[in-house]
Amino acid sequence: MSVRTSSSDLPIRFLDVDIVAGDVTILDRLSINISPGAPTVLIGPNGSGKTTFLRAAMGLIAPSGGRITWGGREVSVPTRRAILLQRPVMLRRSAAGNIRYALAAAGVPRADHEQRVTKLLSLVGLQGLEGRPARRLSGGEQQRLSLARALARDPAVLFLDEPTASLDPAATKMIEDIVRAVSAGGVKIVMATHDLGEAKRLAGDVVLLHRGRMVETGPVDLFFAAPTTREAKRFIAGELLI
Amino acid sequence: MPDNVSAFHLLLTGDPTLFAIVRLSLLVSLSAGLIAALIGVPLGALIALTAFRGRELTIVVLNALMGLPPVVVGLTVYLMLSRSGPLGSWGLLFTPEAMVVAQALLVTPIIAALTRQTIEDLWVEYRDELAAMNVGPWRRVRTLIWDARFSLVTALLAGFGRAAAEVGAIIIVGGNIEGFTRTMTTAIALETSKGNLALAIGLGTVLMIVVVLVSGLAWAARRAGERFAG
Numbered sequence: 461m462s463v464r465t466s467s468s469d470l471p472i473r474f475l476d477v478d479i480v481a482g483d484v485t486i487l488d489r490l491s492i493n494i495s496p497g498a499p500t501v502l503i504g505p506n507g508s509g510k511t512t513f514l515r516a517a518m519g520l521i522a523p524s525g526g527r528i529t530w531g532g533r534e535v536s537v538p539t540r541r542a543i544l545l546q547r548p549v550m551l552r553r554s555a556a557g558n559i560r561y562a563l564a565a566a567g568v569p570r571a572d573h574e575q576r577v578t579k580l581l582s583l584v585g586l587q588g589l590e591g592r593p594a595r596r597l598s599g600g601e602q603q604r605l606s607l608a609r610a611l612a613r614d615p616a617v618l619f620l621d622e623p624t625a626s627l628d629p630a631a632t633k634m635i636e637d638i639v640r641a642v643s644a645g646g647v648k649i650v651m652a653t654h655d656l657g658e659a660k661r662l663a664g665d666v667v668l669l670h671r672g673r674m675v676e677t678g679p680v681d682l683f684f685a686a687p688t689t690r691e692a693k694r695f696i697a698g699e700l701l702i
Numbered sequence: 703m704p705d706n707v708s709a710f711h712l713l714l715t716g717d718p719t720l721f722a723i724v725r726l727s728l729l730v731s732l733s734a735g736l737i738a739a740l741i742g743v744p745l746g747a748l749i750a751l752t753a754f755r756g757r758e759l760t761i762v763v764l765n766a767l768m769g770l771p772p773v774v775v776g777l778t779v780y781l782m783l784s785r786s787g788p789l790g791s792w793g794l795l796f797t798p799e800a801m802v803v804a805q806a807l808l809v810t811p812i813i814a815a816l817t818r819q820t821i822e823d824l825w826v827e828y829r830d831e832l833a834a835m836n837v838g839p840w841r842r843v844r845t846l847i848w849d850a851r852f853s854l855v856t857a858l859l860a861g862f863g864r865a866a867a868e869v870g871a872i873i874i875v876g877g878n879i880e881g882f883t884r885t886m887t888t889a890i891a892l893e894t895s896k897g898n899l900a901l902a903i904g905l906g907t908v909l910m911i912v913v914v915l916v917s918g919l920a921w922a923a924r925r926a927g928e929r930f931a932g
Contacts, residue, residue, distance in 0.1 A: 520833055538836055549831045552849040565835040
C-alpha cells in the first residue's frame with residue numbers, strides 16, 4: 461500500500477460548529493483543530509457526539525451552524541479522506557470484490573486493482589480469503605475487511621468510529637496493530653472509542669466530548685496523568701458521565 | 703383409452719398441436735416478461751431512490767396494481783386495439799402481439815413493485831457505506847441493482863409465472879384462434895368446455911411443469927445468491 465505522507469485536507473478545523481437534528485443539539489458550538497501527526501482519539505459517553513463529529517469531519521453531514529474547513533477550504537471533495545463506520549456493511553460480493561468496489565469508487569485504474577487487492581488483504585491479514593463472500597466472514601474479519609476497503613481510497617486522513625467495539629481481545633489487537641502500521645505510514649488517524657485502554661495505547665492526542673461539547677483535550681500522557689476538568693477526572697476514574 | 707393416459711400419449715409422442723400451443727405460450731409469456739422487466743426494473747429502482755411529491759401514493763397504487771384482474775387488463779387492451787379504439791389502426795387485435803402487450807401490462811406492476819421494495823430495503827442498508835465511499839448516483843443505482851440481482855431474478859420469475867398462468871387477458875385480446883393465438887391456458891379452458899379432456903390434461907401437465915420449473919429457478923437463484931455473494 462502506498463500512503464500519502466501529507467494532506468491538503470489537514471488541518472481540519474471546527475469553528476463553533478453546531479449540528480442540530482430536530483430538537484436535539486448533537487454538537488454544540490464545537491471548536492476543534494485536527495492537525496497532522498499521531499492519532500487523535502475521541503472519547504466520551506454515548507450521545508456525546510463522537511460519531512457525528514467524525515461524519516461531519518468526513519464531510520457526510522453539513523453543520524447547522526459554524527464552519528468546518530479542510531486545509532483552509534470550506535468545500536472539499538473527500539477523495540483523500542476515508543471513514544470506517546461504526547456498523548460497516550459488507551457489500552454482497554467476495555472479500556476481494558468489496559475492495560475492488562472501493563478501488564473503482566475511488567477512481568483507481570482497473571489495471572491496478574489486483575495488485576492493490578492483494579496488498580490490502582495482506583495488510584489486514586485476510587490473504588487467502590479473497591473469494592469468500594464478505595458476509596460470511598467473522599465479525600473481526602469483516603471489520604478488517606472494512607478497514608482494507610477504507611484504505612483502498614489511499615486516504616491521508618482516516619476516521620475510525622469505534623473500530624473494535626464488540627470484538628474480542630485477539631481481534632482488537634489485530635485492528636490496533638493495523639491502525640498503528642497505517643499511522644506510522646503517514647495517515648492521520650482520527651478515532652472514536654469507548655475504551656480508555658485503547659485510547660492510551662493508540663492516541664497521540666485525546667479529545668473528551670460530553671453533550672456535544674469539547675470538555676478537555678491534550679497529549680495522551682498529560683490527559684490521563686493530569687486531567688484538569690471535573691468531567692475528565694470522573695471519566696478517567698470510570699465514573700458515569702450522564 | 704382413459705383421458706389421463708391419452709394426455710401422456712400426446713406428451714410422449716410429441717403431438718404437434720400440443721407442442722405448437724406450448725411454444726406459442728412460452729414465446730408470448732417470455733416476451734411479455736422481458737418487456738415488463740425492461741420497464742419494471744428501472745421504474746421500481748427510480749421510485750425506490752427518488753424523492754418526489756406523491757411518492758407514497760405512487761407506491762400504494764403500484765402495489766395495488768399487482769392485483770390487477772386479468773380480464774380488466776384484457777378489456778382495456780381490447781378497447782384500445784379494437785377497430786374503433788385509439789390504436790385500432792395498428793391491426794393488432796387477435797394477434798400474439800396483442801397478447802404480449804396485455805401480459806406485459808399485467809406483469810410490469812408486479813416486477814416494478816417487487817423491485818421497488820427490494821432496492822429500497824437494500825438502499826437503507828447501503829446508504830451510509832456508499833456515501834462514505836463517495837459513490838455517485840449512477841454507480842449507486844448500478845450497485846443496488848447488481849447486489850439485489852438474486853432477489854430481482856425472483857421478482858422476474860414471479861412476473862413470468864403470473865404471465866404463464868393467466869387466461870383472462872389473453873383470451874379477450876387473442877381470441878383463442880387455433881394455430882395462431884391459442885395458448886396453454888386458453889386451450890385448457892376451451893378443450894375442457896368441449897369435453898376434450900386428454901388435450902386439456904396434457905396442457906395442464908406442461909403448464910404445471912413450467913410453473914414448478916419457475917419456482918425451482920427462483921429457489922436456485924436465491925441459493926446461488928447466498929452461496930456466492932453472501
